[in-house]
Amino acid sequence: QKLFKxxxxxxxxxxxxxFKKNNHKILSVETIDREKWEKMKFIFLYPGSGFSRLVDSxxxxxxxxxxxxxxxxxxxxxxxxxxxxLGCTFxxxxxxxxxxxxxxxxxxxxxxxIFSVQLVIAFLRDMNFNEETKKFIKEVVKYYKNKK
Numbered sequence: 398q399k400l401f402k403x404x405x406x407x408x409x410x411x412x413x414x415x416f417k418k419n420n421h422k423i424l425s426v427e428t429i430d431r432e433k434w435e436k437m438k439f440i441f442l443y444p445g446s447g448f449s450r451l452v453d454s455x456x457x458x459x460x461x462x463x464x465x466x467x468x469x470x471x472x473x474x475x476x477x478x479x480x481x482x483l484g485c486t487f488x489x490x491x492x493x494x495x496x497x498x499x500x501x502x503x504x505x506x507x508x509x510x511i512f513s514v515q516l517v518i519a520f521l522r523d524m525n526f527n528e529e530t531k532k533f534i535k536e537v538v539k540y541y542k543n544k545k
Contacts, residue, residue, distance in 0.1 A: 398517060398518050398519075398520075398538060399515060399516075399517050400516045400517055400518055400537070400538065400541040401515075401516050401541050401544065402509065402513050402514070402515050402516075403489055403490050403513060403514050403515075403516060404490060404506050404507060404508075404509050404512075404513050404514075405455075405487050405488070405489060405507050405512045405513055405514060406423070406487070406488050406489075406490065406492075406493055406504055406505065406506055406507065407426065407485060407486070407487055407488075407504070407505040407507060408476060408479035408480060408485065408486050408488060408497075408502050408503075408504055409437075409479075409485045409502060409503045409504070409505055410437075410438060410479065410482045410483065410484055410485055410501070410502055411482065412436065412437045412438045412465075412484075412485065413437055413485055413503065413505075414430065414433040414434075414436075414437075415503070415505065416503050417499075417503060418499065418500055419499050419500065420499050420503055421497075421499050423493075423504045423505070423506055424503060424504070424505045424506070425505065425506050425507075425508065426505045426506070426507045426508065426511065427508050427511070428511075429459045429461070429511060431459055431460055431461050434459070434461050434463075435461055435462055435463065435464060436464075436465075437463070437465070437485050438465045438466065438484045438485060439463050439465065439466040439467075439484055439485050439486065440466065440467060440468075440469065440475045440478050440479055440483065440484040440485065440486040441463075441466055441467075441468050441469075441475070441486070442468065442469065442470065442471075442472060442475060443468045443469070443470055446472075448472060448487075448489070448514070451514060452487050455487075455511075455512050466484070467484070472488065472492060473492065475488075476488050476492040479502055480494060480497055480498070480501065480502055481498075481501055481502075482498075482500075482501030482502050487507075487512070489514050516541075518534060518537055518538065520534060
């Protein structure tokens with residue numbers, strides 16, 4: 398069951414063509430220039446996670462062939478390395494910092510038409526859950542419906 402759709406952000410180091418020193422605002426990316434993006438230095442997650450597959454799909458859809466990247470295991474670590482200006486990485490909104498050193502990185506919100514994440518709760522509808530599980534699912538769905 399779908400809970401909500403959330404934008405993806407790019408924490409960008411100086412290799413990003415739109416990088417602006419001393420910019421403390423969150424900027425927007427409305428279009429993708431494949432050739433410029435291929436020159437960027439990226440920090441990615443190792444394959445296997447849902448978010449890693451989502452990023453791979455985004456890159457494939459835009460025919461971006463990354464030539465300079467390294468992989469790590471944690472999205473939080475990728476975000477922290479990017480905040481220090483060591484590469485660019487994609488993050489969901491819950492890893493977004495409002496205070497960042499704009500000499501090291503910029504933050505860009507990607508248009509939801511370009512890249513977003515759909516948060517879902519997955520379960521077998523015909524499964525016979527105990528009452529606690531049913532209540533949990535109901536409360537999660539209710540919580541996210543009220544956030545809209």
